[in-house]
Structure formats: C-alpha cells, structure tokens
Amino acid sequence: MDRVIRVGMLGCGTVGGGVASILSRGSADITARAGAEVRVTRVAVRDTGKDRGLSLPAEIFTTDARSVVEADDVDVIVEVMGGRQPASELLRRALELGKPVVTANKELVAHEGPELYAMARTARVDFAYEAAVAGAIPIIKPLKESLAGDRVRRVVGILNGTTNYILTRMTEDGASYGDALAEAQRLGYAEADPTADVGGHDAAAKTAILSSLAFDMAVHDRDVFREGIEGVTATDIGVADRLGYVVKLLGIAHREGDALAVRVYPAFLPKTHPLAAVRDSFNAIYVDAEAAGELMFYGRGAGALPTGSAVVGDLIDVSRNLLQTARGASESIHRPTSLFPVDELQTQYYVLLEVADRPGVLADVARTFGRHDVSIAQVWQDGGGESARLVLITHRAREGSLRDTVEALAETPAVRKVASVLRVEARRCSTRNVNP
Amino acid sequence: MDRVIRVGMLGCGTVGGGVASILSRGSADITARAGAEVRVTRVAVRDTGKDRGLSLPAEIFTTDARSVVEADDVDVIVEVMGGRQPASELLRRALELGKPVVTANKELVAHEGPELYAMARTARVDFAYEAAVAGAIPIIKPLKESLAGDRVRRVVGILNGTTNYILTRMTEDGASYGDALAEAQRLGYAEADPTADVGGHDAAAKTAILSSLAFDMAVHDRDVFREGIEGVTATDIGVADRLGYVVKLLGIAHREGDALAVRVYPAFLPKTHPLAAVRDSFNAIYVDAEAAGELMFYGRGAGALPTGSAVVGDLIDVSRNLLQTARGASESIHRPTSLFPVDELQTQYYVLLEVADRPGVLADVARTFGRHDVSIAQVWQDGGGESARLVLITHRAREGSLRDTVEALAETPAVRKVASVLRVEARRCSTRNVNP
Numbered sequence: 001m002d003r004v005i006r007v008g009m010l011g012c013g014t015v016g017g018g019v020a021s022i023l024s025r026g027s028a029d030i031t032a033r034a035g036a037e038v039r040v041t042r043v044a045v046r047d048t049g050k051d052r053g054l055s056l057p058a059e060i061f062t063t064d065a066r067s068v069v070e071a072d073d074v075d076v077i078v079e080v081m082g083g084r085q086p087a088s089e090l091l092r093r094a095l096e097l098g099k100p101v102v103t104a105n106k107e108l109v110a111h112e113g114p115e116l117y118a119m120a121r122t123a124r125v126d127f128a129y130e131a132a133v134a135g136a137i138p139i140i141k142p143l144k145e146s147l148a149g150d151r152v153r154r155v156v157g158i159l160n161g162t163t164n165y166i167l168t169r170m171t172e173d174g175a176s177y178g179d180a181l182a183e184a185q186r187l188g189y190a191e192a193d194p195t196a197d198v199g200g201h202d203a204a205a206k207t208a209i210l211s212s213l214a215f216d217m218a219v220h221d222r223d224v225f226r227e228g229i230e231g232v233t234a235t236d237i238g239v240a241d242r243l244g245y246v247v248k249l250l251g252i253a254h255r256e257g258d259a260l261a262v263r264v265y266p267a268f269l270p271k272t273h274p275l276a277a278v279r280d281s282f283n284a285i286y287v288d289a290e291a292a293g294e295l296m297f298y299g300r301g302a303g304a305l306p307t308g309s310a311v312v313g314d315l316i317d318v319s320r321n322l323l324q325t326a327r328g329a330s331e332s333i334h335r336p337t338s339l340f341p342v343d344e345l346q347t348q349y350y351v352l353l354e355v356a357d358r359p360g361v362l363a364d365v366a367r368t369f370g371r372h373d374v375s376i377a378q379v380w381q382d383g384g385g386e387s388a389r390l391v392l393i394t395h396r397a398r399e400g401s402l403r404d405t406v407e408a409l410a411e412t413p414a415v416r417k418v419a420s421v422l423r424v425e426a427r428r429c430s431t432r433n434v435n436p
Numbered sequence: 437m438d439r440v441i442r443v444g445m446l447g448c449g450t451v452g453g454g455v456a457s458i459l460s461r462g463s464a465d466i467t468a469r470a471g472a473e474v475r476v477t478r479v480a481v482r483d484t485g486k487d488r489g490l491s492l493p494a495e496i497f498t499t500d501a502r503s504v505v506e507a508d509d510v511d512v513i514v515e516v517m518g519g520r521q522p523a524s525e526l527l528r529r530a531l532e533l534g535k536p537v538v539t540a541n542k543e544l545v546a547h548e549g550p551e552l553y554a555m556a557r558t559a560r561v562d563f564a565y566e567a568a569v570a571g572a573i574p575i576i577k578p579l580k581e582s583l584a585g586d587r588v589r590r591v592v593g594i595l596n597g598t599t600n601y602i603l604t605r606m607t608e609d610g611a612s613y614g615d616a617l618a619e620a621q622r623l624g625y626a627e628a629d630p631t632a633d634v635g636g637h638d639a640a641a642k643t644a645i646l647s648s649l650a651f652d653m654a655v656h657d658r659d660v661f662r663e664g665i666e667g668v669t670a671t672d673i674g675v676a677d678r679l680g681y682v683v684k685l686l687g688i689a690h691r692e693g694d695a696l697a698v699r700v701y702p703a704f705l706p707k708t709h710p711l712a713a714v715r716d717s718f719n720a721i722y723v724d725a726e727a728a729g730e731l732m733f734y735g736r737g738a739g740a741l742p743t744g745s746a747v748v749g750d751l752i753d754v755s756r757n758l759l760q761t762a763r764g765a766s767e768s769i770h771r772p773t774s775l776f777p778v779d780e781l782q783t784q785y786y787v788l789l790e791v792a793d794r795p796g797v798l799a800d801v802a803r804t805f806g807r808h809d810v811s812i813a814q815v816w817q818d819g820g821g822e823s824a825r826l827v828l829i830t831h832r833a834r835e836g837s838l839r840d841t842v843e844a845l846a847e848t849p850a851v852r853k854v855a856s857v858l859r860v861e862a863r864r865c866s867t868r869n870v871n872p
Contacts, residue, residue: 018727022585022586022727023585026585026586026587029584029585029587029652029768030584030585032768032770033584033585033765033766033768034584130582136725136727136728136729136731137731138574138577138578138582138583138731141574141577141578141581141582142574142577142578145574145577145749145752145753146566146574146577146746146749147574147745147749148465148466148469148470148748148749148752148753149458149459149462149465149466149469149745149748149749149751149752150458150462150745150748150749151462151465216465272715274713274714274734276713277710277712277713278710279708282730284732289572289745290741291454291458291572291741291742291744291745291748292572292735292736292741292742292745292746293572293735293736293739293741293742294718294734294735294736295572295573295574295733295734295735295736296720296732296733296734296735297731297732297733297734298710298730298731298732298733298734299728299729299730299731299732300728300729300730300731303729305726305727305728305729306727306728306729308727309583309585309586309725309727309728310582310728312584312585312586312727313581313582313583313584313585313586315585316581316584316585316765317581317584317765320765321762324760324761324762324763325760325762326757326760326761326762327760329469329752329753329756330469332465332468332469334468
C-alpha cells in the first residue's frame with residue numbers, strides 16, 4: 001500500500017460536511033498522526049448537483065453508493081448517511097470486502113451493532129462508531145480500551161441534548177414544558193416532530209449501544225425500558241429543587257447479579273451528582289467501575305464539527321491500523337443477554353397527587369401505599385381547596401409495587417388525579433477508601 | 437510468540453499491588469480482550485521478604501530490577517516504582533531492547549517524556565503512561581487518538597486531589613486553610629510534608645505532560661509558571677462565592693498565536709464552568725478543541741485501584757499491539773517549544789487590600805491601579821477601623837502590569853497590606869452555533 005489512505009464517504013450532509021472540512025483544514029497534522037495522507041476519493045450523495053461549499057472535486061461525487069463501497073481506489077468507508085437502509089447493506093458489503101468502516105449511525109449500531117462487530121472481527125478489520133454515541137465525547141474507546149481490565153458496575157448518561165436543553169430551561173428559567181420545547185424548536189435544537197427526542201427513543205438507542213459495550217452482552221434498543229419527558233411539569237422541577245435534586249432524562253444500565261437492568265426515564269438526581277451540573281444541550285456519561293471508581297465524560301453530543309471530530313479521530317485510528325495490517329480493540333460481547341425485569345427494580349419515587357382538601361385524605365392515601373408495601377419517606381400538602389396536592393417521596397420500593405400503588409390511588413375517591421410519578425436516583429456512596 | 441504476554445513489574449507498592457490484584461481477579465476477561473493471557477512473570481522490589489497479600493508466587497520477586505528488564509521471559513515492562521532514577525535508566529534499557537513499556541511515573545514523564553517518546557518511536561514499540569496523569573481518568577488516549585484530527589485550543593485541569601479536597605472543605609465547611617490541610621493529613625490525603633501538593637508542583641508536572649500532548653511541543657515541568665494554594669484564605673473563598681465563583685487550583689495551557697501559555701495557580705472559576713462542580717479529591721480535565729468544542733473528563737486522580745485500572749488498560753492495549761507486531765498512536769511532538777511570556781498573559785484579577793479606614797484611601801488605591809494601566813471593574817470596602825479592607829476585581833490586564841501595581845500598592849501609605857491576589861478565569865464563550 002502506498003502512503004495514502006483513500007476514503008469513500010457514504011453521505012455528505014451535516015456530519016459529512018464537518019468531516020470533509022476537518023480533513024481538509026487539518027491535513028498536515030492528520031497525515032503526521034495517521035502515518036499517511038487521508039484523502040477522500042469518492043463520495044456517495046443523493047444529489048450530485050448540490051453546492052456543499054466543500055473543497056472536494058466535483059467528479060468524485062456519485063449517486064451510486066454501492067460503487068463507492070466496491071471501488072478499488074477506496075480503502076476505508078466512512079458512513080454518515082444515517083438510517084437503517086441502505087446503510088446496513090452497504091456496510092455489510094464493505095466488511096465482506098475486508099474494508100474497515102467508520103460510522104456515525106446510531107440507529108444502525110443500536111439495532112445491528114453486535115452482528116456488525118462480529119462481521120468485522122471475522123473480516124479482521126475495524127468497525128468504529130465513536131460518533132454514534134454522544135458526538136464529540138470519547139466514550140466508546142474508553143469503555144472498549146481504557147476500562148478493558150476493569151468491570152463496569154453502572155453507566156448513567158445524559159445522552160440527548162434536546163431534552164437536556166428543555167429541562168435546563170424549565171429548571172433555570174421556570175419555563176413550562178411547552179414553552180421550553182417551543183424555544184428549543186425555534187433555536188433548531190428540536191425537530192418539528194420532537195418525538196424521537198422527547199419520547200426518549202434517541203437516548204434509548206444510545207443506552208443500548210453503551211450497555212452492550214460496558215456489560216459484554218448484546219442489548220437491542222427495544223430491550224431498553226423507556227419513558228419520555230413529555231409529562232414533566234414545572235411543579236415537578238420545583239419539588240426536585242426544594243429537596244436538593246434536579247430533573248434529568250437519564251439512560252441507566254447497571255448489573256443486578258448476572259442480569260442487566262437498563263432503562264431511560266426522567267428522574268430526580270441529587271445536585272451533588274456529577275451529572276447534575278450538565279446544562280443546556282451538553283451530554284455526559286457517568287461510569288462507575290470496580291477499580292476505576294466514578295468517571296464522567298462530558299461534551300457536545302451533536303453538531304457537524306463535534307460529530308465530525310469523532311469520525312476523524314476514528315478514521316485516523318483505522319488508517320494507522322490499516323497501514324500496520326493490525327486491528328483495534330474488539331467488542332467483547334461474550335455474555336448471553338439477560339435482562340433484569342423492570343418490575344423488580346428498586347428505587348425511590350416522587351409522587352404528586354391532586355387530592356380533595358378534607359380531613360382523612362392523607363390517611364386514605366397512606367393506607368393505599370402501605371397495602372402495596374411501599375413505605376413513605378416524606379409527605380406534605382401543597383396548596384388547598386381546588387388545588388390541594390400531596391407531594392410524596394417513598395423509600396426504596398419495587399417498580400411493580402409502585403405501579404400497583406398508582407393504579408390503586410387512581411381508584412381512591414379522595415385522589416382526584418395522580419399528576420406525576422418520577423424515580424429518584426441515589427448517588428452510589430462509595431465505601432471504598434481511595435486516596436486522592 | 438505464544439499466547440501469553442509475560443509482564444515484568446518494576447515496583448510493587450500501592451499501585452503495583454492494585455495492578456496485580458486487577459490482573460488476577462479479571463484474568464478471564466483480560467485474556468479475552470488482550471487476545472492472550474497477561475501474566476506477571478517477574479517483579480522487582482526493594483524487599484523480597486515483605487508480605488504483600490498478593491497471589492503472585494514468591495520466586496518471581498527479585499531485588500535486581502535490571503534483570504527483570506533484560507529477562508528473556510519478559511515481553512512488557514510495567515513500571516510502578518516512581519521517581520526519576522533508577523526508573524529512567526531501566527525504561528531506556530527496556531526500549532533499547534525493543535520491549536514496550538507501561539508506566540505510572542508522572543515525575544519521569546514530566547521530565548523526560550519527549551525523549552522517551554522518541555526512543556519508543558525509534559524502537560517501534562509502545563510507551564504508555566495513561567496512569568501518570570489523573571489516575572483512572574482516560575485523558576492521554578483521548579488527546580492522542582480521539583482528538584487526533586482536531587486542534588486543541590485550551591486545556592484546564594484540576595489535577596491534584598489533595599488541594600481540591602482542601603479547597604472543597606474551605607468552600608463547603610468554611611474551614612481555614614490550616615484546618616483543612618490538617619484534616620487532609622489525618623485522612624491520609626496529604627503527606628506530612630505537603631509541599632509537592634499544596635505548592636502546585638504535582639499539578640505542574642501533570643500540566644507539562646498534558647501540554648506536550650495537546651499542543652505538539654515538548655513542555656518540561658520547569659516551563660510551567662507555578663503558584664500554590666498556601667496563601668488562599670477563607671476570606672478569598674467567601675468573596676469568590678459572593679461573586680459567583682469557586683476557588684480551584686488549575687493547571688492551564690492555551691495557545692497564544694504559535695506560542696503556548698502554561699501555568700498552575702489557584703483562581704476564581706465561574707460556578708457555571710463544568711470544572712466548578714468537581715468536589716473533594718476528584719480530578720477533572722477540561723479540553724476546548726476547535727471542532728469538538730468543550731469536553732471534560734472526570735474521575736479519581738489517585739489510589740491503588742483507580743491508578744491500577746489505568747495501568748491495566750494500557751497493558752491490554754500494549755499486549756494486543758504486541759501480538760499484531762503493531763504500535764499504538766505516537767505522540768506528535770513536532771513543533772518547536774515556544775512559551776508565551778507569563779508577564780504578557782491577560783486575565784482579570786481579584787485583589788484584597790488591608791487599608792487604613794480614612795477618606796481618600798480609595799482614591800489613592802485607584803490612582804495606583806490607573807497609573808499601571810489596570811482598570812478596576814468592581815470595588816467595595818469590607819469592615820472598618822483596624823480591619824478595613826478593600827476588595828477589588830479588575831478588568832482584563834497584563835500579568836506584568838498587575839505585578840507592578842501590587843508592588844506600588846505595597847508602597848502606598850494608605851495600604852497596610854496586600855492580603856491576596858488571585859486570577860479570575862473566564863469561561864470561554866463559544867460563539868459557534870452547535871446543535872444538540
């Protein structure tokens with residue numbers, strides 16, 4: 001091989017443009033670091049006529065993506081088109097041909113990651129996807145490499161910038177959910193149809209990818225229990241604040257014996273937790289490992305240049321390996337997938353009830369909790385008359401028991417409405433003695 | 437080579453014990469990830485008779501470190517003895533013999549890093565030192581690999597757990613410096629002679645290592661301008677709090693044109709900065725890069741298991757490379773070292789003056805600032821009579837001008853004492869528009 005790594009790009013939208021511009025402006029440094037010039041030789045796009053404002057020659061653009069994958073003058077595939085198909089088919093073809101792949105495609109990796117990792121391993125080439133989770137934040141490589149000798153106990157992520165932006169506005173400006181969402185849409189942080197973000201689907205896909213890596217088992221995004229932030233109100237955030245918490249949309253995975261408990265939901269998080277300070281559209285991933293202890297990785301979760309930076313980092317790695325006919329670290333998906341049933345999860349809960357303002361209501365409510373084995377840690381009444389509300393924080397309880405309690409509360413005459421139910425995440429208290 | 441990587445350990449104290457115990461309890465996973473069994477075959481120690489509570493056979497211990505480096509049954513050297521000599525000589529010998537090295541030795545890397553990187557490059561073997569900076573936190577690899585295509589603008593680190601613990605106690609409990617230091621010593625966080633920590637020497641060494649990597653030039657720890665936290669008082673911390681800041685000991689490096697400005701000192705940091713939430717003995721490194729934007733890496737900066745986790749992560753990398761006769765990413769120290777003169781640095785300053793309580797004092801003081809081209813952003817009087825004090829926050833000013841001002845203030849009759857001078861770090865305001 002001569003000292004040029006020839007890159008075939010699939011897609012050239014926002015992220016692709018970021019990749020191309022980083023490659024062109026940093027080319028001398030990149031050549032030094034990769035050990036070869038990294039040159040884009042072919043680009044597959046839907047519309048070859050569009051002006052992308054890039055310095056790439058017009059003749060390397062084509063609408064035939066398969067021809068890019070198969071071209072003799074393409075050594076590495078960079079996939080930034082997104083979506084399941086045709087990306088899946090194209091990348092599988094690349095791996096069959098023994099060509100390493102760099103992808104930013106979260107959806108694809110969340111659905112087919114373990115299969116693709118196995119294909120890459122068989123083909124003895126790299127399959128790199130740092131950009132698929134949390135944009136610019138290096139998290140795939142730390143999990144795969146830096147923590148390779150360690151055992152991860154828990155991963156907690158703020159993995160969606162849109163929802164973190166909305167919750168930050170609600171917390172800091174007292175905005176309602178609707179107003180904060182509208183502002184996010186106006187700023188281009190949220191789509192016209194915001195479901196993928198606010199419903200937690202995007203966070204669930206990223207949680208699945210991180211879980212597979214951190215816990216050595218294939219986790220599909222449908223395996224992730226999921227609730228969105230649509231129901232979070234200014235009242236919930238006010239109660240959280242008063243009790244020393246912030247509300248965050250969290251992707252959480254932790255070991256329960258040999259099983260993995262994995263879910264995405266908005267939760268109360270102590271203000272002293274490192275993730276609590278993650279504001280606006282930033283992302284962060286907190287990792288608790290047996291030897292390393294608590295770690296956190298923070299940064300931009302999206303955007304052309306941040307995501308492009310992660311793609312180019314991977315591309316340099318892959319190029320360096322290719323020149324040495326070596327491979328980077330593999331995923332180690334060697335445990336059978338075993339999911340801990342959500343109903344058996346134990347956490348504390350915050351419950352907000354709209355109630356009748358008359359004597360005996362608290363007794364009725366408390367009896368309902370007690371009957372389902374959920375004990376109350378704290379309770380107070382907020383407002384009176386028509387707007388009388390009970391705020392309750394439970395002790396740790398089974399998710400299943402809490403759900404039964406909520407169903408029963410809805411049938412309790414004194415309860416007009418179960419307004420909110422949110423989980424309260426405790427920070428693990430390390431008992432290990434670690435010197436600074 | 438058969439499928440065993442034979443490790444020679446130099447030293448077996450706190451960190452070495454951590455490494456040995458992580459290797460023994462995670463051996464199946466580590467074998468899967470390294471592609472070979474990673475087995476400690478020789479260990480050099482000062483006292484072979486000491487019971488270390490490890491499962492390593494007694495006969496592999498020796499006091500002859502050089503024999504470990506040169507042994508035919510040692511493929512990789514793990515150096516956890518610390519100190520400049522004999523570590524330097526031993527690791528140079530290992531590299532000459534073509535044996536890859538993993539080290540946790542901050543002092544050695546801070547003084548001789550660039551030379552050792554060059555030797556490793558010539559020998560075509562790995563020289564890995566993730567554990568030398570910020571213990572368990574993956575920061576070397578992200579700088580060397582993940583950001584390889586990017587251009588770092590600024591690195592700011594909380595790199596010393598002892599001082600961060602002391603400053604946290606002063607901030608959260610209102611403790612005096614002396615009491616907080618005594619508590620840190622009682623808890624084993626600070627040495628009996630705390631100079632290396634509180635004087636900023638430890639942080640300066642780590643700042644030098646990170647600067648070389650992030651800015652592609654050889655930076656020695658003597659190149660780092662340094663002030664410790666010995667002079668920080670409860671009053672300083674109270675003023676910071678009132679103005680929306682916390683006081684942190686920061687290692688800072690940033691580009692000024694083609695030069696690098698690099699220093700360690702305690703400074704006011706805005707409470708909204710991601711580093712402001714780093715409490716107790718935790719470490720964190722904030723990186724601002726052109727494409728990736730703001731990143732932060734957070735975790736345990738020291739301790740047997742956290743540091744051991746980083747050593748083992750490196751060891752697995754190095755082993756995987758060795759099996760493929762490949763090398764990991766190299767440092768890219770290709771720019772001539774060019775240091776920006778400290779006197780030309782521009783920041784805001786906080787100045788606390790003990791003054792006479794009489795009319796005209798403020799005018800005298802203001803005139804002194806003005807004469808040296810330092811303009812005052814904010815000033816107020818605190819207390820009166822014997823304890824009258826002026827608190828001043830300047831606009832951005834040259835370090836040299838501020839120093840001249842302080843010298844002149846000491847000569848001003850109305851000023852009884854210049855009690856404190858601390859820098860105020862602004863958070864860079866990104867003007868780039870990044871979507872979440």
